[in-house]
Amino acid sequence: MRWYFRFQFSLRDIEELLFERGVTVSYETIRRWCEKFGASFAHRVKAARRKPGSTWHLDEVFLTLRGEPYLLWRAVDEHGVELNILLQKRRDKAAAKRFFRRVLASCPEVPRKIVTDQLRSYPATKAEIHELANVKHVFAKASARVNNRAENCHQPTRERERLMRGFRAPERT
Structure with missing residues (x-):
């Protein structure tokens, strides 16, 4: 298994x-x-697994589930350990807030730094969640390679999606 x-x-x-x-x-x-x-x-x-690192890398990727586009939100720490994932249909502030809440609930400590791409939902959500008030937020451009930790964690999911010719059930992602 x-x-x-x-x-x-x-x-x-x-x-x-x-x-x-x-x-x-x-x-x-x-x-x-x-x-x-x-x-x-x-x-x-x-x-x-050991406790998560102090730097979190957050990213989202589009997947096809039963022919419909979905977003797989993923949080990874500095060691490459996946902290949490969430599958949603939207990419707005409410979706980002739901994801942040889920990641914070699953981790015992708040990070020192969060690295994200330039999606506007991240800073808007971070401003609303009081636990993240003192957390440094780093925006990574696509070419900067700062958020490679999160981007590379999508590769196994992409390989699995290609092998299965798309996902048919959310629990298969």
């Missing part, structure tokens, strides 16, 4: 790897394991 989530192997590749190790299971069995134990596996991994 770890191979499926971590390395994005196909179910049939995992079936073959297990067969080489003497374990005979079908790819359907592996799929059921992933559905049944995937959430608890992710929960244990998140609980075991």
